[in-house]
Amino acid sequence: MQTEEMILPETKVTELPAACSREEEYELVYQRPSTMVDTTMHYCPGCAHSLVHKLIMEVVQEMDIQEQTIGIAPVGCSVFAYDYMDIDMQEAAHGRAAAVATAVKRLMPQHYVFTYQGDGDLAAIGIAETIHAVNRGENILIVFMNNAVYGMTSGQMAPTTLTGMKTTTSPDGRQNEIYGAPMKIAELMAQLPGAYFVTRQAVNNAGAVRHTKKALLNAFKYQQQHKGTCFVEILANCPSNWKMTPLETSHFIDDEMMHAFPLGDIKVPKGDLKIF
Amino acid sequence: METKLMKGNEALAEAAIQAGCDAYFGYPITPQSEVLEYLAREMPKHNRVCLQAESEVASINMVYGAAGAGFRVMTTSSSPGFSLMQEGVSYIAGAELPCLLVNVNRAGPGLGTIQPGQGDYFQAVKGGGHGDYKLIVLAPSSVQEMADFVFLGFDLAEKYRNPVLLLSDGAIGQMMEKVTFGHHEVHISEKPWATVGKPATRQRNYITSLHIRPEEMEKHNLRLEEKYQSIRENEVRYEETNTEDADYIFVAYGLSARICKKAMDLCRAQGLKVGLFRPITLFPFPYDALNKLADKVTMMMTMELNAGQMVEDVKLAVNGKIPVDFYGRMGGMIPTPEEIVHHFENVIHPTYAN
Ligand SMILES: Cc1ncc(C[n+]2csc(CCOP(=O)(O)OP(=O)(O)O)c2C)c(N)n1
Ligand code: SF4
Ligand SMILES: [Mg+2]
Numbered sequence: 001m002q003t004e005e006m007i008l009p010e011t012k013v014t015e016l017p018a019a020c021s022r023e024e025e026y027e028l029v030y031q032r033p034s035t036m037v038d039t040t041m042h043y044c045p046g047c048a049h050s051l052v053h054k055l056i057m058e059v060v061q062e063m064d065i066q067e068q069t070i071g072i073a074p075v076g077c078s079v080f081a082y083d084y085m086d087i088d089m090q091e092a093a094h095g096r097a098a099a100v101a102t103a104v105k106r107l108m109p110q111h112y113v114f115t116y117q118g119d120g121d122l123a124a125i126g127i128a129e130t131i132h133a134v135n136r137g138e139n140i141l142i143v144f145m146n147n148a149v150y151g152m153t154s155g156q157m158a159p160t161t162l163t164g165m166k167t168t169t170s171p172d173g174r175q176n177e178i179y180g181a182p183m184k185i186a187e188l189m190a191q192l193p194g195a196y197f198v199t200r201q202a203v204n205n206a207g208a209v210r211h212t213k214k215a216l217l218n219a220f221k222y223q224q225q226h227k228g229t230c231f232v233e234i235l236a237n238c239p240s241n242w243k244m245t246p247l248e249t250s251h252f253i254d255d256e257m258m259h260a261f262p263l264g265d266i267k268v269p270k271g272d273l274k275i276f
Numbered sequence: 277m278e279t280k281l282m283k284g285n286e287a288l289a290e291a292a293i294q295a296g297c298d299a300y301f302g303y304p305i306t307p308q309s310e311v312l313e314y315l316a317r318e319m320p321k322h323n324r325v326c327l328q329a330e331s332e333v334a335s336i337n338m339v340y341g342a343a344g345a346g347f348r349v350m351t352t353s354s355s356p357g358f359s360l361m362q363e364g365v366s367y368i369a370g371a372e373l374p375c376l377l378v379n380v381n382r383a384g385p386g387l388g389t390i391q392p393g394q395g396d397y398f399q400a401v402k403g404g405g406h407g408d409y410k411l412i413v414l415a416p417s418s419v420q421e422m423a424d425f426v427f428l429g430f431d432l433a434e435k436y437r438n439p440v441l442l443l444s445d446g447a448i449g450q451m452m453e454k455v456t457f458g459h460h461e462v463h464i465s466e467k468p469w470a471t472v473g474k475p476a477t478r479q480r481n482y483i484t485s486l487h488i489r490p491e492e493m494e495k496h497n498l499r500l501e502e503k504y505q506s507i508r509e510n511e512v513r514y515e516e517t518n519t520e521d522a523d524y525i526f527v528a529y530g531l532s533a534r535i536c537k538k539a540m541d542l543c544r545a546q547g548l549k550v551g552l553f554r555p556i557t558l559f560p561f562p563y564d565a566l567n568k569l570a571d572k573v574t575m576m577m578t579m580e581l582n583a584g585q586m587v588e589d590v591k592l593a594v595n596g597k598i599p600v601d602f603y604g605r606m607g608g609m610i611p612t613p614e615e616i617v618h619h620f621e622n623v624i625h626p627t628y629a630n
Contacts, residue, residue, distance in 0.1 A: 066473075066476075067473045067476075082482040082484065086474065086480055088472065088480055088482065089480070089481075090471055090483040090484075091371075091482065091483065091485070093363055093367050096333065096364070099334040099335075099341065101341065102338055103327075103337075103341030104344070106325045106342075107299055108472065128331065128334070129337070132329075132334065
């Protein structure tokens with residue numbers, strides 16, 4: 001989705017050809033998690049949002065916590081997350097997901113509550129709510145999708161846009177003298193005493209996807225311990241606004257983005273917890 | 277029944293506890309910080325949630341979250357803080373979440389002053405935030421009503437799945453009066469739409485104000501308008517004093533109504549037949565009742581602590597049948613009853629008062 005105004009045509013799911021409908025002839029090696037809604041997504045081809053939605057829903061399915069999980073969607077391309085995740089969800093105002101999640105979790109402390117937010121949503125307009133929620137150590141998971149641009153509004157500069165990166169509002173490339181350096185949000189969050197687990201991961205290759213899945217699974221498990229906020233930053237892509245093919249975005253993440261935003265655990269629970 | 281001497285703000289806070297308010301989110305601002313202070317002390321004793329937010333932006337969005345999960349929730353603020361909440365208020369109205377909002381109005385614009393004002397009338401009843409929506413707006417004029425309208429407000433909010441605003445002012449919030457508790461019934465309604473976790477037996481619930489297809493957005497708008505119409509038809513509240521034989525009517529709400537009541541008595545003592553009309557619901561506004569009164573009297577005078585806001589609705593109600601005069605003070609200045617009488621006498625009889 002490139003603009004807020006764009007209206008998407010209804011898409012029909014094509015029937016499987018007759019030859020494939022005889023299930024017994026195939027070995028089932030992979031399927032959509034039961035916690036995902038069976039529908040067509042509005043995301044651009046190759047966009048990381050759809051993949052990360054699936055990873056979160058796999059965790060919810062594997063932990064069997066569909067009935068106890070509440071998700072908070074942001075304003076950004078993932079504003080429609082509630083159309084895809086088959087759980088109860090709330091769509092928050094731009095940047096306010098952490099405040100919404102705070103209230104939901106405080107009132108239902110035994111539930112699993114997570115926010116899913118882009119970098120414009122979390123790192124720009126919503127930075128105050130995010131810092132305060134993490135500082136309070138709200139027992140929530142914040143999934144932070146860093147794709148270095150405002151995807152939904154068609155590719156303007158975000159606080160995470162790389163130095164020199166061209167966007168529609170930094171046509172000559174981001175200049176640090178004017179806008180400061182790209183914000184390392186995960187590192188910032190790790191400074192706050194309320195943060196329990198902070199990591200930065202990616203999803204641009206199979207290995208990275210496995211690591212991200214594990215980080216998300218751990219983050220959900222940590223939530224049972226009521227020890228503080230889990231913050232999972234994910235380096236994501238935006239093929240449409242980066243004006244790259246999905247494969248090119250993968251190389252860009254490896255070659256450029258990971259230099260500005262190094263991968264790895266930034267804050268891990270100390271000592272005796274052996275959830276990994 | 278229990279009678280206590282309390283500040284308006286404290287009576288409101290105590291009423292919230294008695295009305296089964298599960299959660300309160302707020303940010304300090306004069307003249308309403310007593311609410312946050314009272315609830316910070318009392319809510320934990322009842323195992324309820326009270327959280328001082330980092331800003332009014334955060335508190336209104338916490339209200340959204342709590343209301344979306346089906347809990348009784350309230351926030352309070354005063355003018356600058358309530359302005360900051362407006363985006364969230366619009367989202368709450370769009371998503372049809374029941375909750376109780378309180379604005380203890382101080383005089384503005386800008387940082388203004390901490391003294392009482394009624395300059396937020398337009399914001400309260402004509403929109404405030406973006407888009408077509410309405411709040412149910414209740415205007416208390418005593419400490420007792422600060423308490424009573426909390427019960428009423430929560431009930432109306434749940435009945436219509438709509439935010440309710442208690443529009444008070446710095447004087448009603450700060451003054452101490454007798455207030456009686458114990459006569460209120462609490463009805464908490466079922467909320468099958470709330471996000472409490474999706475069991476296998478139902479479809480997922482989601483809270484949103486987004487309808488990206490214009491056809492669906494307009495359908496949603498029309499449904500909201502239908503709801504507002506039914507509120508207009510069923511929830512108008514007002515109080516009339518001495519209107520049966522009146523030649524003139526003072527129209528005022530909240531603190532202004534109390535001052536006008538005194539001014540009315542002074543006029544009556546001089547043989548001027550003045551009555552008082554006090555709107556209690558500012559939305560829905562009592563247009564019909566005022567229109568009928570306009571057939572019986574020769575003029576109306578609206579008194580407000582602003583430059584003239586509700587007077588526009590009074591004029592709409594009267595629809596040109598009789599003259600409508602306005603008297604107002606601003607900046608936190610509060611007129612005396614004598615001052616109002618003086619102005620009124622000048623209007624009806626320019627040579628009468630010299
Ligand atoms: C208060 C407010 N300001 C601006 C917008 C417009 N807006 C919608 S989405 C968006 C940015 C989203 O970018 P990001 O959070 O990075 O999410 P992405 O689409 O990249 O996943 C903006 C500025 C809005 N909806 N509300
Ligand atoms: S590729 Fe970019 S514009 Fe397209 S859905 Fe993903 S984030 Fe949005
Ligand atoms: Mg983004």
